[in-house]
Amino acid sequence: MRRERRDPVDLLLAVFGVLVFVFLFLPILVIVVYSFNTGRLLGAWDSFGFAAYSRAWNNPVIGDAVRTSLVTGVLASLVSTTLGTIGGVALARARPGARWAGVLTALLAVTLITPEVIDGISILPWLVTLGTDGGLSIVNNGMVRLVIVHTSLALAVVTFIVRARLRGMDEQIEEAAADLYANPWNRFRQITLPLAWPGIFAGALMAFTLSLDNTIVASFVQVPGYTPWPVYVFGTLKVGLRPEIAAVSTVLLLLTLAALAVVWAVLRRSGDDNTSVAATLTGG
């Protein structure tokens, strides 16, 4: 391929690209920088220090909120990944044109395009009904509620990622296993799961981050004592944002980046090139 190093359009594109990156990172950098603000209010810079970190660490409300979010994230990720893996395998192995598969795909797609506020307002009366008239008192528990709504949010994403992963795979390997008298469970465990593994892994991570990020639906169903971190942050908007929020966010950002790096490395090791890693991670 011919390379035109001094091409003005290329140069312009490169400058534009760098500017977009600056735009993308600006507010994140601001949050990281202002987490070292020793003042009482987030936006009013006082001096550099670690006061916000120690105050956040010693604040039991913040601690509870972060703990609630992390536990919810793990549980919702487990439930939605289990269900989504089953769904993804079933959809990938469905006969082309099977009606049940079409309907299921459509239903899952509807959950993807439903605005979060509608998820929130619809699930709240239902949980209240189940918990009071239905006698299912377990749904009155704040953690159970959060896990339910976050599983519903992530289910379609996990299912589609797993399905996309398995679609490219050779179905004959499974048929060969069946011919060799592997029972369905062994076939699933020894053939299908290892094949789908990168997709399952990526789906689990997506489910976790979706849960950790969710504010709107969680704010509807949350019960006192189980306030997740984003809902806590949203609540402090009205009373004044403090640097503690930036401090916790910085720590969470570092954790997320570490998790992302691990997933990327695992997917790369399983033989994907970078583009398909990106495609897997974004559900494409």
Add this chain to the structure above:
Amino acid sequence: MARRTQRTTASLSFPVWAWLVFFVFTPLALVVWYSFGYKPDLFTAVSTDQLSFDRYGEVLDGVFMPMFWATLRIALTGTLLCLLVAVPFAYWMAVKVDPRWRPLLLALVLVPFWTNFLVRTIGWQVILAPSGMASDVLNAIGILDGPLDILYTRGAVQLGVVYNYLPLMILPLYVVFERLDPSQREASRDLGAGRWRTFFSVTVPDALPGIASGCLLVFIPLMGDYLTASVLGGARGTMVGQIVARQFTSAQNWALGAAMAVTLMAFVLLTVLIVAALFLLVRAVVRRARHLDLGVSP
């Protein structure tokens, strides 16, 4: 044998069906049911002993519609701006950047995507505040005299919206641009087409699936989003999602709120159908106009 495998496959999906029916579609059906009810008195959120379409009448006459149009304007402008920024950016990343650097840049695009939505919006609040960074910079280079007055305006909401949804536009575009075959562009140039002609008649048509999915990925969540608006728009930044939410929280009028939710949902579904139809139409027109099928199936 094959038939039995198919039946196993279908029954394998049962837990997913059960979850969807019990935790997603029953609640949604309940909302549709509520939307035909009414609010009988101050202390009851909804009653469905008399069914009517009156709530939908209220939706069309009340505060919902002006908010809906305002939200639609922000969402359409936001989608268009995201597209305008993301097309050259994704093209640059997928085509111009040295392949060795692409994974790193892609990972960098994903970082904001995986930072808490609310927190990165709060970052903009700090930047755009009258005494904030943007104000200082603009004053220093002489563009502005005095404090910046953009926070809690529509402009700030628009900026925040473009920021928050930009990665969702970049990713699908990157994927389609990366999959393009460079030899097609070279062939087009060799056959005498200029840079722009090549871009618009070779690259863009093949990128259509990415453009369509990017637009939907941005537009749909944007129509329901009210976090960006409450952080950056203050009282003036009310979005339609907030109006719906308010009926279920402070106003406790579930019937009206349900009618609003159904209206919003119907609009979103309609949008998806229209975009899908447009996509098929444009692709058909492009195929016909191009005379020659380049043999690339998306």
